[in-house]
Amino acid sequence: MLKVLKSGFFVTIQDLGRFGYRDIGVPISGAMDVDSVKKANLLLENNPGDAVMEITMTGPTLQFEDPTYICLTGAHISATLNKKPVENYQAIKVEKGDVLSYGRLTDGFRAYLAVKGGFTTDKVLGSRSQFIPVTAKKRLKDGDEVPYERTLSFKPILSEVKIDERYHTNGMEVFKGPEFSLLTDKQLKDIFTKTFTVSKENNRMAYQVAELLEGHSHSMLTSGTLPGTIQLTPAGRLIILMKDGQTTGGYPRVLQLSEASICTLAQKKSGDKLLFKLL
Amino acid sequence: MKSYPISIKPFGERAILIEWPNEVKETILADILNFMDAFKELKIPGWEMSVAYNSLTMVYNKDHLDFEETKSLLLDCYKNQSESNTKRTQHLWTLPVCYDLEFGMDIVEVAKTLNLSVEELIEQHTSHQYVVYGIGFLPGFMYLGGLPQSLEIPRRSEPRLQVAKGSVGLAGKQTGIYPQESPGGWNIIGNCPIPLFTPSLKDPCFVKVGDKIQFQKISKAEYELHKIEGEVGIYKPEKIELNA
Numbered sequence: 394m395l396k397v398l399k400s401g402f403f404v405t406i407q408d409l410g411r412f413g414y415r416d417i418g419v420p421i422s423g424a425m426d427v428d429s430v431k432k433a434n435l436l437l438e439n440n441p442g443d444a445v446m447e448i449t450m451t452g453p454t455l456q457f458e459d460p461t462y463i464c465l466t467g468a469h470i471s472a473t474l475n476k477k478p479v480e481n482y483q484a485i486k487v488e489k490g491d492v493l494s495y496g497r498l499t500d501g502f503r504a505y506l507a508v509k510g511g512f513t514t515d516k517v518l519g520s521r522s523q524f525i526p527v528t529a530k531k532r533l534k535d536g537d538e539v540p541y542e543r544t545l546s547f548k549p550i551l552s553e554v555k556i557d558e559r560y561h562t563n564g565m566e567v568f569k570g571p572e573f574s575l576l577t578d579k580q581l582k583d584i585f586t587k588t589f590t591v592s593k594e595n596n597r598m599a600y601q602v603a604e605l606l607e608g609h610s611h612s613m614l615t616s617g618t619l620p621g622t623i624q625l626t627p628a629g630r631l632i633i634l635m636k637d638g639q640t641t642g643g644y645p646r647v648l649q650l651s652e653a654s655i656c657t658l659a660q661k662k663s664g665d666k667l668l669f670k671l672l
Numbered sequence: 673m674k675s676y677p678i679s680i681k682p683f684g685e686r687a688i689l690i691e692w693p694n695e696v697k698e699t700i701l702a703d704i705l706n707f708m709d710a711f712k713e714l715k716i717p718g719w720e721m722s723v724a725y726n727s728l729t730m731v732y733n734k735d736h737l738d739f740e741e742t743k744s745l746l747l748d749c750y751k752n753q754s755e756s757n758t759k760r761t762q763h764l765w766t767l768p769v770c771y772d773l774e775f776g777m778d779i780v781e782v783a784k785t786l787n788l789s790v791e792e793l794i795e796q797h798t799s800h801q802y803v804v805y806g807i808g809f810l811p812g813f814m815y816l817g818g819l820p821q822s823l824e825i826p827r828r829s830e831p832r833l834q835v836a837k838g839s840v841g842l843a844g845k846q847t848g849i850y851p852q853e854s855p856g857g858w859n860i861i862g863n864c865p866i867p868l869f870t871p872s873l874k875d876p877c878f879v880k881v882g883d884k885i886q887f888q889k890i891s892k893a894e895y896e897l898h899k900i901e902g903e904v905g906i907y908k909p910e911k912i913e914l915n916a
Contacts, residue, residue, distance in 0.1 A: 412733050416722040417869070417877040418808040418851075517871050526811060526852050527871045571681050571689050614694065615806060615815060617722055617729025619687055641724050641808025641815075649684035 394458040395508070395539040401453035401495070404533045405597075406512055408444040411520035411527065415640045421620055422522035423636050425597060425659030426503055427652070429467035432554050433507035436464045436484050438547075443511025444521040446539070448504040450662070452495020453533070455506075457487045459543035462509040468501030468660060482556050484549040501560050501660040509544040524637055560660030563588070563668050565650060570623060572613065572645035580606045580625075584648070589631070589667045597637040600658060602667065605629040611645055618642040621650035633658065676703055680746055682739045683729065690746065692726040696817050696845075698803055704728050705882050709760060710753035711746070723881045724806035724815065764801060764884045766910040767849070767864050769840050770895035771797075775863035782825055782842060782859045794889055796823055797861065801884045802847060812851035812869025812877045816885060819847050831857035838863045840887070862887075865899035866907055873905075884914065 397404070409430070410423025424430040424447055434443050446453075452470040465472055465481045472479050472495050479485055479493075487493070493506070514521050517528050525531045533539065576584070589602040608629040618624070622634045624644035633650060634642070635658070650658065651672060661667065676692050683689040690707075692700045704723050711721070711730075718734035732742075771779060771794050783793045802816035809815075819842070827843045832855065835841070839850045841858030850856060851868040864887075870876050879885070890898065901907035 413720055414811075414876070415720055415729075415731065416807065416881070418811040418813050419876075518876065526869065568682070568684055571683055571691075614696065614725040614727070615808070616691075616724050616727040617683075617687075617689065617808075619684055619729075619731065621684060639809050640722060641806060646683075652685055 395512070395541060396456040396458060397453055397533050397535060397537040397539065398456055398492070399454040400533050400535050400537070401448060402451040403449040404453050405447050405523040405531075406444050406514050406533070406539065407447045407522045408511075408520055409442040410636065411518050411522055411524070414518055415617075418640050419518065419527060420524065420598075420637050420640055422520065422524040422527075422597075424505065424522075425636050426467055426505070426560075426656040428656040429503075429505050430507070432482065433464040433466040433505050434511070436482065436549060436551055436554055437462055437507055437509050438549065439507065439509065439511055443507070444514065445508075446506040446512065446533075448495070448506065450498055450502060452504065454492065454494040457491045457493070458489060458538075459541070460486075460488050461541060461544045462486055462547050462549075463493070464507045466505045466507070468504040469499045470504050471496030471499060472504075482554050483552065484547070486547075502662040503659050508541045509547055510542045513540045513542065560657050562657060563666045564654075565658065565667050565669050566654045566672050567623065567648040567650055567669050568672055570646040570648045571616070572611070572625075573647055575609065575611050575645050576625075576647055577607060577609075580609075580647075583607070584631075584669050585671060589669070591661050591663055591665045591667065593663045595661075595663060597635055599635055599638055600633040600661070602631050602633075606631065609645070613643060613645060615641050615643045616646075618646060619649070621652065621655045622646050623648035623650060635659070675750075676700065678750060680743045686733070686737050687729060687731045688737075688739070688742060688746070690728045690730065694726055696725055696805065700726055701803065701805060701882060705760060706753055707750055711749050714745075714749065722806070722808065724808060725817075760880075760882065762880070762882050762884070762914040763911045764886060764914055765879060766886050766888050767866060768890040768894065768898055769798070769862040769864050769887045770890050770892055771862040772892050772895070774892070775836070775839070775895075776861040778828075778859040779861040782861055785825055786822065788822070793823070793861070796820055797842075797847065798887045798889050801886050804879055804881050804883045804885060806881055807877065807879070810851055810854055810869075811871075812879075814848055814868070814879060814885065816846060816848050819845055823847070825859055827857040828859060831855055835860060836863065838865060840864055863895070865895050866902045866909055870905070878909065
């Protein structure tokens, strides 16, 4: 059991997502930066889909009630174990009573904490990813207890993985979206030459950018959307849907972010710069 | 069965979008559902499909998607589907709605704008059958088609920050039910006490795309009763098989 002494800004349990329910409007959910989760699970020799903790911007204070091994990946939030600094991308042994806490965000935006065997909260519709109204709670709160299996000994095959800090790039790889052809020459030029800024409106559902393109008056029938779908609103705003994003939408889907770039974007925060590159 | 010109487009790395003619039509929806059934018969694991009006989004949850290869498979599947594929059972669901002012806070205003009395508005809203053209936006939110023109009214100019769970609204050519509390810009004329999305159930959403919905006016007392029945899971909405 892991005890949440202090919960931080926005901490959730996530796995790779909830598949098979998009036809009734249930978003995929799951970790925003899947790449970092896979690395953490790889180091702990977990299954790729074992549930981890997703920590956004500021970290929680956590107490381990059972011995296990942990691995931190993703954003750097000055983590300490019993007040001693701990590095990302390593399997670290923890004992009963150890306290993991976080400090200042120095790099990226979303950090991951994996435990050996994964967190074993209840699955709802095949996934442990927290999402209202599928799961009862939206995020972890002070005093919550998160279950995991105790592990007394474990000899990792890999002591660390090659760190690909992909999120230092501003480049966002995109494919043409289904309504790409609606873009005017001016909009096309702007999208692929301007630098865009992540706006304050950024969360697990969607990221918006501050800069506007030329507006439009296209209306279309509501159709399917995916994580990474970039919609263009009539006012000219680009909205990039993320993991908790709605499964259908009525704005033209002009671009589609690559899966690798979804991971990169998940590590961007308000004010960070983006450049779109057509694949 | 009429065959339509369909377009098949890649949609990112692991999805394909198939589009039928850009119209809201029951015959098009039926063709999409037939195609889905035909594709399911091929029993290829890893695919998730969702319909919205004239399009089908197909997501492949396995590793690699070869677009060209899949496109020809889909085209073959579309060409070879036959009417005999129609095995799905479609239902007409009767959903209770309380049009009391307590729930339908915009009903007086809406009736006035539409030049109807509140009674006429309720009569018209409850006398039509609406086709479920898609489920999305929120878990269990149905895109309903078939609203009579006399009930078409623009969205509110300022959306509300909170619309109550179960709220029944009108907006443009659409009517629908908010399955959960949410911000929203629709004109609210009533409330449906029956939960439309129950994640604890194996089948969390009893309505399926292609089904039809008819609303039934209920009193405040019936509302309270159905609300409790809905919460404890003993309310069984009235249904009729359409293609029995």
